[in-house]
Amino acid sequence: MADQHTIVRVTGVKRNFKLGSTDVQALKGVDLEIFAGEYLSIMGPSGSGKSTLFNMIGGLDKPTEGKVYIDEVDIAQLDAFELAWLRNRKIGYIFQTFNLIQVMTALENITLPMIFAGVHNDAAVAKGIELLDLVGLHKRYNHKPQELSGGQQQRVAIARALANDPAIILADEPTGNLDLSTGEEIIKLMNDLSKERGVTIITATHDYKMLNASDRVVWIEDGLIKKIEHRDQLNIDVGCISMA
Amino acid sequence: MVHGVEPWVEDTFLSTEQDMSKNRIPFQNQDEQPDIAAQVVLPFKKSFEISLKSLKSRFLRNMVTVTSLILAVSFLAYVLVGADISSGLYHSGDLDLIKALEKTGYEPGGSAKERWIVILSLLVCTVGIINAQLMAVTERFREIGTMKCLGALDSFVLRLFLLEASMQGTTGALLGSIFGAIIAILVGMLRFGLDAVTMLPLNEVGMSLFYSIGVGFGLSLLGVLYPAFIAARMRPIEAMRTEE
Numbered sequence A: 001m002a003d004q005h006t007i008v009r010v011t012g013v014k015r016n017f018k019l020g021s022t023d024v025q026a027l028k029g030v031d032l033e034i035f036a037g038e039y040l041s042i043m044g045p046s047g048s049g050k051s052t053l054f055n056m057i058g059g060l061d062k063p064t065e066g067k068v069y070i071d072e073v074d075i076a077q078l079d080a081f082e083l084a085w086l087r088n089r090k091i092g093y094i095f096q097t098f099n100l101i102q103v104m105t106a107l108e109n110i111t112l113p114m115i116f117a118g119v120h121n122d123a124a125v126a127k128g129i130e131l132l133d134l135v136g137l138h139k140r141y142n143h144k145p146q147e148l149s150g151g152q153q154q155r156v157a158i159a160r161a162l163a164n165d166p167a168i169i170l171a172d173e174p175t176g177n178l179d180l181s182t183g184e185e186i187i188k189l190m191n192d193l194s195k196e197r198g199v200t201i202i203t204a205t206h207d208y209k210m211l212n213a214s215d216r217v218v219w220i221e222d223g224l225i226k227k228i229e230h231r232d233q234l235n236i237d238v239g240c241i242s243m244a
Numbered sequence B: 001m002v003h004g005v006e007p008w009v010e011d012t013f014l015s016t017e018q019d020m021s022k023n024r025i026p027f028q029n030q031d032e033q034p035d036i037a038a039q040v041v042l043p044f045k046k047s048f049e050i051s052l053k054s055l056k057s058r059f060l061r062n063m064v065t066v067t068s069l070i071l072a073v074s075f076l077a078y079v080l081v082g083a084d085i086s087s088g089l090y091h092s093g094d095l096d097l098i099k100a101l102e103k104t105g106y107e108p109g110g111s112a113k114e115r116w117i118v119i120l121s122l123l124v125c126t127v128g129i130i131n132a133q134l135m136a137v138t139e140r141f142r143e144i145g146t147m148k149c150l151g152a153l154d155s156f157v158l159r160l161f162l163l164e165a166s167m168q169g170t171t172g173a174l175l176g177s178i179f180g181a182i183i184a185i186l187v188g189m190l191r192f193g194l195d196a197v198t199m200l201p202l203n204e205v206g207m208s209l210f211y212s213i214g215v216g217f218g219l220s221l222l223g224v225l226y227p228a229f230i231a232a233r234m235r236p237i238e239a240m241r242t243e244e
């Protein structure tokens, strides 16, 4: 957040889904600016449009209206190749359901994005092991996802998201499928990453534990941003919530 | 450095000069190599490894697909080699053998009925392969979506499926044609004794085997084409949304 360089800019984004004859408005016009290096949480009740916004920012889905800029590049203008490049190098994704590739070992999962990036196999393996070390799993490199616990799988997913040194990490409810303490460990890990590596972290969540780690929190409700708070404004609010 | 893709605003001098050649990815720094083709890749050796891995880890399902191919191809090879044996006997000039042949209802060039049965069996086999591959694609929605989030191009997904199908095709077609030929020769020996083998035109048997292998391999690829195309065209969120 130091230099206030805007890495993600969302302007007037709307997203409608057609469900039969009715139109569901998942996002009703969202404006948001995300700065390089910050840890941003998107909070909101279930169905408020967090994942939808997350998909827009990640270039996984296109807005019905409005624009998403990453490093001031309108991602709607990218061709298939540039989009793949964006997903490969610029953004790391972390999902609630981990989404490791089941037929591959932990190490192979982590090296895959590096292979796509044209990294030589030996270099990819070396970096993969280093990343597994970073998330505290170096002994498990040869295990398949089914042989790992949920928390361990999420650690592998985090290591994979870091493989090509992305500028942005997008995490959609990364702790949603984890128990309390494992979730806290994952949050701490992501927090360390943002502090030490200067990675921009954007998480969608309804996990209040996330608040302490965040630099800013975006509260979203019914497809609209209700308020945006800085960390120093937060404590009071969290107090209110826990009292309510 | 001819035309800009899009008037995007990065550094002021860049945007005013429109100094962006088509083969430079918008997010890249100036000093990075601009060669787009080397930026998102999946080397052939790696695709081969990945395909082999998925085949191994879904061994039973693959055996079912391969078995149906073996059956269809062995039937084709059986009919073709059987025809070779008959024509070898027919052209031997031995009147007894020709009489024995005519008793079995032999027509030089093969009967129309037989041909239809072969075509039908190949057709059924192709439909079976399409069905099995469509199921395999559905089962792997999440895996495909994940790969795309990691930067895989449509062509990578297509290539993986085609590679898997060609490995299945090679196995099925080879085994099938060998089985078919062996059975045809055994049946021929039962009917006509050793003459069936001694009169056998070897180069024609070779052609028949070659033909069966080619047809089996072709069918396997034909059967995977539509499912693989669906898989490759799938957008990452559609793939991610499907719950397991």
Ligand SMILES: Nc1ncnc2c1ncn2[C@@H]1O[C@H](COP(=O)(O)OP(=O)(O)OP(=O)(O)O)[C@@H](O)[C@H]1O
Residues within 6 Å of the ligand: A017, A018, A019, A024, A025, A026, A044, A045, A046, A047, A048, A049, A050, A051, A052, A053, A206
């Ligand atoms: N592909 C889709 N087709 C139809 N409707 C959709 C689709 N994706 C999302 N929606 C709708 O958009 C709204 C927002 O969904 P979204 O998944 O963004 O919510 P969320 O905030 O992530 O919820 P949760 O906390 O449960 O994950 C919901 O009403 C949902 O039904």
Ligand SMILES: [Mg+2]
Residues within 6 Å of the ligand: A050, A051, A052, A172, A173
């Ligand atoms: Mg969600």
